[in-house]
Amino acid sequence: MTNSEIKATLSFSDGSPSLEMPIYKGTVGPDVIDIRKLYATTGMFTYDPGFMSTAACNSSITYIDGDKGELLYRGYPIEQLAVNGGDFLETCYLLLNGELPNAAEKEKFVATVTNHTMVHEQMQFFFRGFRRDAHPMSVLVGTVGALASFYHDSLDINDPHHREVSAIRLIAKMPTLVAMAYKYSIGQPFVYPRNDLSYSANFMHMMFSTPCAPYKTNEVLVRALDRILILHADHEQNASTSTVRLAGSSGANPFACIAAGIACLWGPAHGGANEAALSMLEEIGSVDHIPEFIRQVKDKNSGVKLMGFGHRVYKNYDPRAKLMRETCYEVLQELGLQDDPLFKLAMALEKIALEDEYFVSRKLYPNVDFYSGIVQRALGIPTSLFTGIFALARTVGWIAQWKEMISDPEQKIGRPRQLFVGSQTREVQPIEKR
Numbered sequence: 001m002t003n004s005e006i007k008a009t010l011s012f013s014d015g016s017p018s019l020e021m022p023i024y025k026g027t028v029g030p031d032v033i034d035i036r037k038l039y040a041t042t043g044m045f046t047y048d049p050g051f052m053s054t055a056a057c058n059s060s061i062t063y064i065d066g067d068k069g070e071l072l073y074r075g076y077p078i079e080q081l082a083v084n085g086g087d088f089l090e091t092c093y094l095l096l097n098g099e100l101p102n103a104a105e106k107e108k109f110v111a112t113v114t115n116h117t118m119v120h121e122q123m124q125f126f127f128r129g130f131r132r133d134a135h136p137m138s139v140l141v142g143t144v145g146a147l148a149s150f151y152h153d154s155l156d157i158n159d160p161h162h163r164e165v166s167a168i169r170l171i172a173k174m175p176t177l178v179a180m181a182y183k184y185s186i187g188q189p190f191v192y193p194r195n196d197l198s199y200s201a202n203f204m205h206m207m208f209s210t211p212c213a214p215y216k217t218n219e220v221l222v223r224a225l226d227r228i229l230i231l232h233a234d235h236e237q238n239a240s241t242s243t244v245r246l247a248g249s250s251g252a253n254p255f256a257c258i259a260a261g262i263a264c265l266w267g268p269a270h271g272g273a274n275e276a277a278l279s280m281l282e283e284i285g286s287v288d289h290i291p292e293f294i295r296q297v298k299d300k301n302s303g304v305k306l307m308g309f310g311h312r313v314y315k316n317y318d319p320r321a322k323l324m325r326e327t328c329y330e331v332l333q334e335l336g337l338q339d340d341p342l343f344k345l346a347m348a349l350e351k352i353a354l355e356d357e358y359f360v361s362r363k364l365y366p367n368v369d370f371y372s373g374i375v376q377r378a379l380g381i382p383t384s385l386f387t388g389i390f391a392l393a394r395t396v397g398w399i400a401q402w403k404e405m406i407s408d409p410e411q412k413i414g415r416p417r418q419l420f421v422g423s424q425t426r427e428v429q430p431i432e433k434r
C-alpha cells in the first residue's frame with residue numbers, strides 16, 4: 001500500500017474546521033481514504049452498516065473485481081487455477097505461501113498435510129454427544145472448536161511455527177470431520193483416512209466407503225470435487241472471513257476462529273445458499289412453474305428470493321459459476337444424468353432470469369451456488385452437507401487470512417462503533433410505579 005499524492009478533505013456545512021485525510025493506493029482496485037483519525041479529530045464516527053464502503057484491512061491474498069467478474073488468488077485468475085493450476089492442495093499452498101509450489105515443495109506439502117489427516121480417537125465421543133439428526137454445520141461448529149482442546153502444543157498464536165502447524169492441522173482434518181459428520185448422521189461407522197489417496201479422493205473414500213464395500217475412485221468425480229474446493233477456497237473479506245479475522249483479532253486460537261467462521265457461513269445469505277438454491281429448484285418442481293415463481297421473486301412482499309442469484313460484490317457473471325456450470329455438464333455426462341430434470345430446470349430458470357428486466361437492471365447474475373448444489377447432489381453428497389463442503393474448502397482461505405492478520409503490524413482488536421438511537425439516561429422506577 002502506497003500513499004497517494006491526492007488527499008481527501010472532509011468539510012462541514014456548519015463551519016467546523018475541515019479535515020484532510022490520506023489516501024492509499026493498492027496494487028489494483030479502489031483506493032482507500034484513511035479515516036482512523038476522524039473520531040479523535042472531529043468526535044464523529046462513520047456510518048456504514050454492512051461495510052458497503054469500508055476496507056477493514058489490507059490484504060495480498062485474493063482480489064475480486066465485481067464489475068468485471070474477475071477473481072484472482074495471489075494474482076492468478078481463478079479460471080487458470082481451476083483448469084491448469086493442479087489440484088486443491090496446490091491452491092492451498094498458493095493461498096498460504098503466496099506462490100505456487102514447485103514439484104519438491106508440493107511433494108513436501110502434500111506429505112505434511114497427509115500426515116495430519118487423522119483426528120484424535122476421542123473426537124468420536126464429541127460426535128456421539130450430538131443428536132443423530134443434528135445439522136452437520138452445528139456438528140462442525142462444535143467439533144472444530146473442540147480441536148483446540150487437543151492441541152495445546154500449537155496454540156501460541158505469536159509463534160509462527162505454531163501458526164503453521166495449526167494451519168496444516170485444520171486443512172488436513174476438515175475432510176475427516178466433515179465425513180464423520182455425514183457418517184454419524186446416517187448411522188454408518190466412521191471411516192479412517194487413507195493416506196495413499198489424493199485430498200479429494202480420500203474425502204470421497206471417507207464419505208462413501210463402508211466396512212463392507214470400498215469406494216471405487218472415479219477420476220471425473222474426484223476432479224469435480226477438487227474444482228468445488230478450488231473455487232470456494234477464498235473470497236477476500238466476505239462475512240465468514242471477516243468473522244474469522246474479528247474473532248482472531250482478540251488473540252483467540254485458530255480452531256476457535258475457524259469455528260466462528262463456520263457459524264457465520266451457515267447462514268442462508270452466505271454459505272447456506274447452495275442448499276437453499278437446490279431446495280428452491282426442488283420446490284419449483286417443473287419448468288411450467290417458473291413464471292409463477294419469478295412473479296413471486298419480483299413481489300417485494302413475498303419474501304421469496306431467487307437463491308443462487310445476486311452477490312454483494314459481483315455485479316457481473318460470477319467467474320466461479322461459469323466453471324461450476326462446466327463441471328456440472330461433465331459430472332452429469334459421466335453419470336449418464338444429462339437429462340436430469342433439476343439441471344434442465346436450473347438452465348431454464350437461468351435463461352429466463354438473465355433476460356428479465358428485474359434481474360438485468362439490478363445486475364443479478366448466477367453465483368457459484370446456483371450450480372454447485374446440482375454437482376454435489378450428483379456426487380452423492382446430501383443437501384444438508386453442502387455448506388459443510390463449502391466450510392471444508394474455505395478453511396484454507398480463513399486460515400491464510402487469519403495468518404496474514406496476525407503478522408500485520410497494523411492489526412488491532414476489531415471494535416466497530418455505533419450510532420446510538422436508544423433512550424438517553426433515565427431513572428429506574430420501583431416495580432409498582434412502572
Ligand code: ACO
Pocket residue numbers: 268269270271273297304305306307308309310311312313362364367368369
Ligand atoms: N432474488 C431477487 N432479488 C434479489 C436477489 C435475489 N437473489 N438478490 C438481490 N435482489 C434484489 C434486492 O431485492 C434489491 O432490490 P431493490 O433494489 O428493488 O430493493 C436489489 O436486488 C439489491 O439487492 P441487495 O439486497 O441490496 O444486495 P446485497 O448486495 O445486499 O445482497 C445477496 C447480496 C445477500 C447475496 C443477495 O443477492 C441474496 O440474498 N442472494 C440470494 C442468496 C445467495 O445466493 N447467496 C449466495 C451469495 S454467494 C456466496 O456466499 C458464495
